[in-house]
Amino acid sequence: MAEAVSDTVLRAHPRHPGALHYLIHAVDDPSSAARGLDAARVYGEVAPAAAHAQHMTSHIFIALGQWDDVVRANLRAYAANGPERVFGHGTQWLAYGLLQQGRVGEAQAWLDSMLTYQRDVAAGATPAVRGRADADAHAVLMTAAHVINAEAWDSPLARMRFDTTHLRSIDTRTAADFFVGYAAAQRARRPVDLTPGSREADRLLVDSLLERISARTARARAAGARAVPLGEAEAMERMLRAEQHAMANQPDSALALLRAAAEQWEALAFAYGPPGTVKPPRERAAEILLAVGRPAEALAELEQAEGMAPGRSLARLYRARALLALGRRDEAAREYRELAGVWQGADVTFPRREEARWGSTLLPAGNVDASVALDTVVYASGELALRGTLYRPRAAGRHPGLVVLHGSATCWSPSSADILGRLFAMQGYVTFFPCRRGMGLSAGEGLTIREQLQREGITPRDSAFGMRSNELLATTQLEDVRAAIAAIRARPDVDPSRVAVTGISYGGILTMLAAEADPTLRAAVAFAPAAMNWGWNAPLRDRLLADARRTRVPVLVLQAENDWHVGPTRELPAAVRAGGGEGTGKLYPAIGANVGDGHGLMVLTPELWREDVLEFLEQQMKARSRP
Structure with missing residues (x-):
């Protein structure tokens, strides 16, 4: 009407x-x-x-996912206020649009202004144009959106607790707890503690917040709360319960809860603006489905998600990945191209921008470069048939080989492998990206460390957890690495006397272990080895230092200044030298504004380390093809 x-x-x-x-x-x-x-x-x-x-x-x-227009409109709205700067509804939408564009730093600045305004209103230092409740509500909603859309799990914002006394609506009060619990759940799913007991503390935090949310929604139901706010609160409750199941490595039960949350949210009267559940439940379901190798189901969830939250950048990224996994390369390329346009003004350190650029420029060509070929390789580790991706020069002859080891969370993404594979293969290296047991292309072959511990009944609460994790790292995981090295040496296009290993994070740890275990390697380049647990995991640190003193393979250790801990770059090369070996370390300038942003040095900013690494490998391996 x-x-x-x-x-x-x-x-x-x-x-x-x-x-x-x-x-x-x-x-x-x-x-x-x-x-x-x-x-x-x-x-x-x-x-x-x-x-x-x-x-x-x-x-x-915003209903059409036109983020440039969302940002421009709300910037004009803010300017039209004149000297009276009002933070609230329009600021929330502005920051949300900036987050979709990957302009996280600018979104953070607007959030900081909102939080300052909210504190001033609470203290009576600034008149509340729309009342304290409005300032409190928008401070909560902007913080929640920032943490979840920027995936800022380690930011102080992710642990921010709000006074919800003045919040009128059950959905906003729930959001104040939901985003903290959601971030804690993502931290708890890491394979290692950043500080002693950190994952267990995060699990307990999720449990306590879920209990609080559940009690609150029960009271609201009994009191006859309005349908839309209550429904959104109940959907967030289901979503956080799904994270409990995801933490327990129970994807199917997590997916059932997320789908129930989605159906509940979709049945409500539509509420305009950023998603009322902060994170669309079907988007999270798609993320889990991609992680467990079910891209067709992920795509179906994403198509349904568009009806409630169109054009969200993370959803589009997941769609591109699903299409790629299904072999629909042209469609994936189009999605990546459009995303590259959305993210053209993104922060330099925005981690997804390079994947979009890669997908938009390389997929339609079908090959990374006329001089480089791409293969999928099956290799044996004991009785397991593991898989990996290999980039090789098309030029005839025997080339030096390079094994590139992934971190703990997952095997190499197609974009990361492609960027690094091209970089090294175009310099003449046969470059192998193996997936260790149970991960990525090797899913279903053997158990990851997490799965093995779960099978043995060892939980992060147990004192044996850390020691057993270290033991598996140095046995089954190292066995997979040694098998990958053997596989590349056996290739007819590789000179077996000129093979090196490199890796990031957990892969950096394995690089150091492999260098000690195999003195025939020509070089080892470790990016951020043990940076996440150097400060507290003394047994692992001591093992790495002891191995370093016995290592005779030339070692280069690289980190950014704002990695989690830079002790590895300072101490490991020194230990190699103390044992009579050749060890070099280098710290690069900080990447991004936060501690931990620099952990992605290897994949985020190859332009920083490219010349140093290629020169090191050239010196150690004389990277020229041999007839």
Whole structure:
């Protein structure tokens, strides 16, 4: 009815501000928003000095996933306030749009302003234009959106606890706990503690927050809370319960809970703006499905998710990955190209931008470079048939070989392997990216460390957890690495006397262990080995230092200054030298603004270390093909 009335007025008065306003409100859901696009464009011109009018146009833009327009509209709205800077509804939408564009630093700045405003309002130092409850609510919603969309699990923001006394709505009070619990769940799923007992503390935090949310929603139901806020709160409760199952390595039960949360959310009357559940449940379901190798199901979830939260950048990234996994390369390339456009102004350290660039420029060609060939390799580790990806020069002859080891969470993503594989293969290296047992292309072949510990009944609460993890690292995991080295040496296009190993994080640890175990290697380049646990895992640190003193393979250790701990770069090369070997360490400038951002040095900024590593390998291996 509102749309029809507005249309009638606009036919007679095409620039009537009231009719434009009501038309936008009438159609600002994803299924109808296209009918309001012309009105949004006109309204922005009709009322340039009206802050609310400028913001209103973004109701249409956000429903269509048009992030450039969302950002521009809310910047205009903020400027239209004049000297009276108001933080709240429009600021929330602005920061959300910036997060979709990968402009995380700018979103953080707006969030900081919102939090300052909220604190000043609470202290009575600043008049609350719309009341304290409004300032508190938007501080919660902006923080929650920032942590979850930027995946800032280790940021102080992810541990921020809000006073919810003045929050009126059950969904906002729930969001204040949900994002903290969700971030804790992601930290708890790491294979190692960053500090002693950190994963167990995060598991307990998830449990306590879920108990609190559950009690609150039960009280709200009994009190007859409004359907939409209560439904969103209940959906978030289900989503956090799903994270409990994901932490326990129970993907199917986690998926069942996420789908139930999605169905509940989708059945509610549509609420415009950023997702009321903070994280769309089907988007999270797709993420889990991709991780367990079910891309077709992931794609189906993402298609349904578009109906509630169109054009979200993470959802589009997951869609591109699912299409790629299904062999639909042209469709994946189109998705990556569009994402590269969305992220063209992203932060330099934005981790997903390089994947989008890679997918948009390389996939349609079908090959990375005319001089480089790409193969999938099966190799034996004991009775296991493991797999990996190999990049090789097309030039005839025998080449030096390089084995590149992934971290603890997963095997190499297609984009990371491709970027590094091209880099080294174009310099003449046969470059092998093996997936260790139970991971990536080797899924189903053997057990990961996490799965093995679970089978043995050892939990992070047990005193034996750390010691047994270290033992598996130095046995089954190292066996897989040695098998990969043997496999590349056996290739007819590889000179077996010129093989080196490199790796990141957990792969950096294995690089150091392999260098000690196999003195016939020509070089070892370890990126951020044990950086996440150097400060507290004394048995692992002592083992690495002892091995380093026995290592006769030339070693290069590399980190960024804002890695979790830079002790490995300072101490491991010194230990190699103390034992009579050749050890070199180098620290690069910080990547990003946060501690831990630098841990991704190897994959985020190869331009920083490229010349150093290639020169080191050239010196140690004389990387020239032999006839």
